[in-house]
Amino acid sequence: xxxxxxxxxxxxxxxxxxxxxxxxxxxxxxxxxxxxxxxxxxxxxxxxxxxxxxxxxxxxxxxxxxxxxxxxxxxxxxxxxxxxxxxxxxxxxxxxxxxxxxxxxxxxxxxxxxxxxxxxxxxxxxxxxxxxxxxxxxxxxxxxxxxxxxxxxxxxxxxxxxxxxxxxxxxxxxxxxxxxxxxxxxxxxxxxxxxxxxxxxxxxxxxxxxxxxxxxxxxxxxxxxxxxxxxxxxxxxxxxxxxxxxxxxxxxxxxxxxxxxxxxxxxxxxxxxxxxxxxxxxxxxxxxxxxxxxxxxxxxxxxxxxxxxxxxxxxxxxxxxxxxxxxxxxxxxxxxxxxxxxxxxxxxxxxxxxxxxxxxxxxxxxxxxxxxxxxxxxxxxxxxxxxxxxxxxxxxxxxxxxxxxxxxxxxxxxxxxxxxxxxxxxxxxxxxxxxxxxxxxxxxxxxxxxxxxxxxxxxxxxxxxxxxxxxxxxxxxxxxxxxxxxxxxxxxxxxxxxxxxxxxxxxxxxxxxxxxxxxxxx
Amino acid sequence: xxxxxxxxxxxxxxxxxxxxxxxxxxxxxxxxxxxxxxxxxxxxxxxxxxxxxxxxxxxxxxxxxxxxxxxxxxxxxxxxxxxxxxxxxxxxxxxxxxxxxxxxxxxxxxxxxxxxxxxxxxxxxxxxxxxxxxxxxxxxxxxxxxxxxxxxxxxxxxxxxxxxxxxxxxxxxxxxxxxxxxxxxxxxxxxxxxxxxxxxxxxxxxxxxxxxxxxxxxxxxxxxxxxxxxxxxxxxxxxxxxxxxxxxxxxxxxxxxxxxxxxxxxxxxxxxxxxxxxxxxxxxxxxxxxxxxxxxxxxxxxxxxxxxxxxxxxxxxxxxxxxxxxxxxxxxxxxxxxxxxxxxxxxxxxxx
Numbered sequence: 018x019x020x021x022x023x024x025x026x027x028x029x030x031x032x033x034x035x036x037x038x039x040x041x042x043x044x045x046x047x048x049x050x051x052x053x054x055x056x057x058x059x060x061x062x063x064x065x066x067x068x069x070x071x072x073x074x075x076x077x078x079x080x081x082x083x084x085x086x087x088x089x090x091x092x093x094x095x096x097x098x099x100x101x102x103x104x105x106x107x108x109x110x111x112x113x114x115x116x117x118x119x120x121x122x123x124x125x126x127x128x129x130x131x132x133x134x135x136x137x138x139x140x141x142x143x144x145x146x147x148x149x150x151x152x153x154x155x156x157x158x159x160x161x162x163x164x165x166x167x168x169x170x171x172x173x174x175x176x177x178x179x180x181x182x183x184x185x186x187x188x189x190x191x192x193x194x195x196x197x198x199x200x201x202x203x204x205x206x207x208x209x210x211x212x213x214x215x216x217x218x219x220x221x222x223x224x225x226x227x228x229x230x231x232x233x234x235x236x237x238x239x240x241x242x243x244x245x246x247x248x249x250x251x252x253x254x255x256x257x258x259x260x261x262x263x264x265x266x267x268x269x270x271x272x273x274x275x276x277x278x279x280x281x282x283x284x285x286x287x288x289x290x291x292x293x294x295x296x297x298x299x300x301x302x303x304x305x306x307x308x309x310x311x312x313x314x315x316x317x318x319x320x321x322x323x324x325x326x327x328x329x330x331x332x333x334x335x336x337x338x339x340x341x342x343x344x345x346x347x348x349x350x351x352x353x354x355x356x357x358x359x360x361x362x363x364x365x366x367x368x369x370x371x372x373x374x375x376x377x378x379x380x381x382x383x384x385x386x387x388x389x390x391x392x393x394x395x396x397x398x399x400x401x402x403x404x405x406x407x408x409x410x411x412x413x414x415x416x417x418x419x420x421x422x423x424x425x426x427x428x429x430x431x432x433x434x435x436x437x438x439x440x441x442x443x444x445x446x447x448x449x450x451x452x453x454x455x456x457x458x459x460x461x462x463x464x465x466x467x468x469x470x471x472x473x474x475x476x477x478x479x480x481x482x483x484x485x486x487x488x489x490x491x492x493x494x495x496x497x498x499x500x501x502x503x504x505x506x507x508x509x510x511x512x513x514x515x516x517x518x519x520x521x522x523x524x525x526x527x528x529x530x531x532x533x534x535x536x537x538x539x
Numbered sequence: 540x541x542x543x544x545x546x547x548x549x550x551x552x553x554x555x556x557x558x559x560x561x562x563x564x565x566x567x568x569x570x571x572x573x574x575x576x577x578x579x580x581x582x583x584x585x586x587x588x589x590x591x592x593x594x595x596x597x598x599x600x601x602x603x604x605x606x607x608x609x610x611x612x613x614x615x616x617x618x619x620x621x622x623x624x625x626x627x628x629x630x631x632x633x634x635x636x637x638x639x640x641x642x643x644x645x646x647x648x649x650x651x652x653x654x655x656x657x658x659x660x661x662x663x664x665x666x667x668x669x670x671x672x673x674x675x676x677x678x679x680x681x682x683x684x685x686x687x688x689x690x691x692x693x694x695x696x697x698x699x700x701x702x703x704x705x706x707x708x709x710x711x712x713x714x715x716x717x718x719x720x721x722x723x724x725x726x727x728x729x730x731x732x733x734x735x736x737x738x739x740x741x742x743x744x745x746x747x748x749x750x751x752x753x754x755x756x757x758x759x760x761x762x763x764x765x766x767x768x769x770x771x772x773x774x775x776x777x778x779x780x781x782x783x784x785x786x787x788x789x790x791x792x793x794x795x796x797x798x799x800x801x802x803x804x805x806x807x808x809x810x811x812x813x814x815x816x817x818x819x820x821x822x823x824x825x826x827x828x829x830x831x832x833x834x835x836x837x838x839x840x841x842x843x844x845x846x847x848x849x850x851x852x853x854x855x856x857x858x859x860x861x862x863x864x865x866x867x868x869x870x871x872x873x874x875x876x877x878x879x880x881x882x883x884x885x886x887x888x889x890x891x
Contacts, residue, residue, distance in 0.1 A: 193755050195768060379760035380735045386839065393842045400847040403735050403834055405759045405790030409826070409851045435760030438793055445796050467764040479756055481738050488741035489756065498748035499755045506764035 065127060072120055162284050163470050166198045178281070181274035182218045184211035186281050190476050193499045200284070201473040207231045208282050222251045223275045227282035236384070238288045238422050238458060239328055239356045245279070245289050246320050249296055253316050257309075264312050265303040272297070284472050287423035287431070287460040295323055327457040331519035332357055335453055336364040338517050339418075342451060347372040347415045350443075352404075353379070353433045354388040355420020357453050362418075363395050373397070375414060379404040379435045381478040381502065404435050411446045419508075421454040426532060427463040428510035428525040430454075434467075434503045440512035449514045452525075456518050459532050467506040476500035546587050550603060553580055557611040569712050570616045570777065574812045575684050577607070577620040582677040585624075585670065593632040593669060594662035597625055604891050612824040613853070615778045615786075615815040618891065622816070622884045627676045628669075629885055635666045683867070687810035688716045690867035695721035698806065698865070703770045706762075706798075708732040709788040710739035711775025713808045717865075718773070719750045728753045730769065732762050734790050736833040736850065759790050766797040773806045776856075779814045781880060783858035783873030786825065789851050795860035804862040811866050816880055816889040819855045827852045 164170035165188075178185050189203035209228050212219070219227075226248045229235040235244050249272070256271065258264045276293060279285065285293070299319045303312045339361045343349065349372055351358050362374060374397055378385025385401065392399050402410050417439060423431040430436070430452055440450050464470055479500045480489045492498050510525035520531060553576060581600060590596045604621035611617070691713055699705065699721040707714055707729065718729060729752055733740035740756060748754040757765060772794060776787040785791065785807060798805045819825050831848035858873035871879070 195765075380733070380738075380758050386835070389846060390842055393845050399845070400849065401835055402849050403759070405735055405793065405854075406849060406851050408792035408796075408854055409789065410849065433760075434758070434764055438760060438763040438797065441763055441796055441800060442793055466767050468768070479733065479758060481741070483738055488738070488745055492745075492756075495745065495748045497751060497753045498744060499753075501755050501757045501761065501765075503757070503761045503764055506761065 061127075065124075068120075068123070160470075162200060162280070163198055165200055178277060181277055183274055183278045183281060184208060186211075190493065191496075191499050192473070193501050195468060196471070196473055196501070198469075199471060199473050202231075202475065203477065204232060204475040205477075208278070219275060219278050220248075220252050220255065222248045223278060227279050230279065230283040237354065237356055238286045239455075241286055242288045242292050242457075243324060243328060246292055246296070246324055250317050250320050253313055253320075256313070263305050264307070264309060265301050265305065268300050269297055272300075287462075288458045291457050291460070292323070296320065327455060331455040331457070332360050334519040335455065335517050336361045338522055339451070339453060340365050340368060340370070342416070342515075342517075343370050343372055345371045348375060348413055349373070350375045350377060350411070350414045350417045350439070350448075351388065352377045352385070352417075352419055352436055352439050353382075354384040355453070357455070358418050358420045359388055359391050361453060362392060362397060366395055366397050373399070375400045375402065375410055377402055377404055377407055377410075377435075377439060380481070381474075382433075384433070404438065407439060407442050408446075411442055411448060414443070414446075414448050417443045417448055417450045419450060419452050421452050421458060422505060423458050423460045423462075424452075424454050424516065424525075424528050425464055425507070426459075426461050426529045427465070428528055429464055430508040430510070430513060430516075430525065431464070431505055432508065434506045437467075437506045437508040437512065440508050444512050450512060451515045451517060452508075452513050453517045456520055456531060456535065459528055459535070461532060464507055467503065471506075472504040474502040474504050476502050478502050543587055546583060549580065549583065550606075553577075554607060554610045557607065557614060557617065570614070570813060571684070571688065571712065571810070573614055574616045574620050575681065577617050578624070578677060578681050578684060581620065581624045582674055582681070585673050585677065592663050592665050593628055596669075596673070597628055597662060600624060600628075601891055608891065613777075613827040615817065616812055619812050619815050619884075621891065622888045623680060623812070624677060625888045626883065626885050627680065628673055629662075631669060631672045631676060632662055632664075632666070635669060635672070636664065684810075684812060687812070687867040688713055691808050691810060691865055692716040692720035694865055694870065696724060698773075699725060699727060699771070701725045701727060703727040704730065704768055706730045706732070706766070706769040706772045706794070706803075707743070707774055708740065708762075708790055708794050709734035709737075709775075710743040711808070713810065714773055714775045715743060715746060717808050718747060718752060722750060722752045726753075728755070730755045730757055730765060732757055732759055732790065732794065734788055735759050739788075759793075762790070762794055763797045763800075766801050766803065769798075769801070769803055771804050771806060772798045773808060776807055776809050776813065777853060778817070779807070779809050779864070779876065781816050781818050781876065783861065783864075783876040784819055785856040785861065786819065786853050787856055789854045792854040792856050792860075795856045799860050805860060806863045806865060807861055808865045811868060811879070811883065814866075814876065814880060814883060816884055825853070825855065 161170060161174050175185055186200075186202055186208050187206070188201055189206065190201060192199075192201050207228055208231065209224060212224070226235070226244055229244070230241065235241055252272070252275070253268070256264075256268060258267060272293075276285070296316075296319075299316060303315065307315075335357060343365045347370075349362070351362070351374060365372065374392055376385045376389045376392070376399055378389075378401065380403070389399055389401055400410070419430075419432060419436055419439065421430050421432045421436075425431055432452075443450050462470070476492075477500075479502055480487050480492075489498075489500065492500055513525045516523050516525055516528075518531070523531065556576075557573070581603075584599060584603060585596065588596070588599050590599060600621060604618065607621070608618045695717045699718075705718070705727060707718075708731070721727070729744075729747055731740045731744045731747070731754060733744075733756055735758075744754045744756045774787060774791060774794070776785045776791075778786040780786060795805055797803075817825075829850050829852055831850050834850045835843060835846070835848045837843065858876075861873045864871050864873060864876070868879075
């Protein structure tokens with residue numbers, strides 16, 4: 018058996034060395050660019066080849082006797098599968114030989130695992146275990162925006178942005194130590210000050226969009242997603258395939274710097290992330306023989322369909338479900354400005370339900386005033402309070418309707434900061450809490466507190482003028498003083514009684530089921 | 540009983556101050572000063588008014604007390620001081636009459652049934668030492684009042700260990716002194732919730748950070764979000780109610796609920812003069828509202844007329860959410876409040 022292994026390994030190595038490498042590289046490149054889901058075998062093969070290439074590269078740097086040495090140790094490993102025996106057999110080895118040994122052992126392990134029926138004593142090599150058929154591997158990259166305290170990650174990002182010719186936004190102000198892993202920018206220093214206008218790298222529509230995001234002119238996850246998709250439509254319209262390039266590959270590459278730029282202006286939301294994934298998938302699915310005009314038309318209509326299905330029609334469906342939950346004489350509490358919740362209330366009012374609304378607002382964003390204006394314009398009877406008065410007003414409330422920014426896979430609701438507080442107090446007074454969320458905002462992340470992944474807004478927003486005096490005016494001068502302006506928080510699922518989505522009314526804990534159903538569909 | 544002109548001028552001036560001093564606009568800053576001013580005024584009344592027996596004096600004080608309380612019902616320290624002084628008068632009278640204090644205080648069930656309590660006592664006897672004794676006792680009370688903040692601050696090191704994260708809301712002079720005293724010896728971090736719309740948390744934060752304490756200001760909406768990292772919540776209050784609950788600045792109930800959810804202890808630093816024999820659903824004066832333009836300014840003109848806007852100042856916090864009271868006589872649990880109250884006030888004075 019050992020001989021068979023040995024020869025198979027030798028054969029593998031021989032195929033990889035020399036011309037084989039060029040062929041494999043092309044394979045890899047093609048596989049990557051296709052963007053198709055690689056099968057398990059293909060992925061394993063790719064990994065093996067990468068390792069092999071690295072090994073060969075290291076070989077070129079150093080020892081030449083490398084080829085001959087691994088044979089006996091690998092034989093020994095396959096036979097006895099214990100490192101102790103290995104090292105005891107060859108007591109005095111040079112460092113290079115030991116390294117080679119280790120690498121060969123890893124190769125042997127992987128080769129052995131690839132064949133079924135090998136003994137189960139093989140120690141698993143690295144993180145990539147052979148996964149069962151239904152579940153995806155867990156290896157995920159940590160997003161950049163929660164690694165600000167890691168200088169290596171910051172350098173990597175800076176290099177990437179330099180390559181894409183996008184300026185790096187500088188941090189502002191003293192950051193509270195609990196949040197040193199997040200970015201904190203100032204609204205008074207937008208990214209557009211550092212790029213030349215008109216920009217040669219970034220489409221002007223995207224520049225404008227980025228500025229709108231960073232100044233808060235376009236806010237709210239639905240609004241941001243729709244604005245993003247419209248901007249992508251414009252980009253696609255103006256796009257011309259350069260010669261010798263394929264639209265499906267080149268357009269995706271064109272979009273990458275735009276996305277980095279938008280990320281720098283304001284971190285992407287979960288809904289935007291899902292929209293971008295969808296657009297990229299559509300683009301890479303364009304067949305290569307398709308003409309440019311046709312391809313563009315197809316893409317534009319895809320994006321239109323996405324907006325119509327996932328946002329507009331979803332809102333109508335959710336509104337139809339939600340109206341069943343609104344009865345005459347209800348006093349409904351809403352927080353901040355959620356486009357979906359406003360839509361539901363306006364629809365219910367149109368269907369002649371009699372209810373009154375209490376709008377709760379919070380500093381420093383004061384988004385509730387916008388919701389108040391829309392509801393009053395419709396003619397709904399409204400009350401307005403700040404979030405600190407919520408325990409005074411809650412005994413009069415019969416239901417609480419909340420919007421969501423994203424629904425996480427462990428059932429937590431990520432929404433505007435203050436939502437969890439309202440849910441907490443509502444629970445204490447036994448008032449039902451209903452969250453309204455479209456399915457395109459469901460996201461596969463999991464999170465248990467509001468610290469690990471959040472957004473820090475401009476700390477200067479907390480300053481306020483009272484009686485002609487601003488108390489926190491010189492907060493930067495005082496070393497021990499920090500201002501914290503959080504944007505999001507997570508609500509635990511036991512505070513939420515019902516989630517109304519376009520697929521129906523589900524409990525908070527059914528979110529991963531919906532995600533799975535969606536993935537299978539796609 | 541006629542009251543002298545100069546004295547009545549004084550009283551009028553004090554009432555005017557009270558009326559203006561609702562949210563710190565007048566010269567009276569904080570309930571500590573109000574308590575001291577009230578007691579000083581009551582001492583002056585005792586000294587200068589015309590009265591011959593304890594009963595007369597009590598009647599005068601009750602009358603003036605009622606006037607003062609009516610001016611600013613939310614300022615309960617005024618009423619508390621009046622009740623303290625009445626109790627002092629009763630005690631001094633009882634001492635001079637010769638009856639032992641102990642039997643008077645311990646109203647056994649038998650005594651209550653047979654004698655009908657002290658209601659037949661009309662305090663009519665005249666003692667010439669009474670005036671001097673009462674004034675002396677009130678002076679003692681004033682000394683106690685002046686030292687309350689220091690006594691509370693002295694206990695700080697028993698409750699704060701190093702590297703703690705402490706959360707507080709709004710601005711309380713007692714808590715400020717408490718934290719500054721602990722900061723002399725220990726290093727810890729304070730998170731201040733700004734408490735909109737008055738945003739008194741900002742002043743608190745600047746004051747604490749200037750004393751060298753690591754401070755962070757957060758918006759009210761972020762209280763629950765950051766609560767998981769907080770070790771203790773230390774707050775002040777406007778009044779401590781008879782059942783051990785609080786009447787505190789708005790937003791405190793949310794803070795208390797968040798602390799209970801995370802099992803974080805809630806410590807209330809309140810001097811004894813804030814203890815009031817009220818219950819929270821007794822009078823219509825529990826909630827106080829100020830101008831809604833703090834919440835929705837007049838610049839929002841067109842919708843202003845079509846919406847109801849509320850701006851309550853106080854919140855009720857039930858005693859189940861409170862872990863500990865720290866006062867100038869030491870720490871105690873909320874369930875002990877009834878006992879303290881029976882020592883401070885006489886039951887007949889609960890309704891002035």
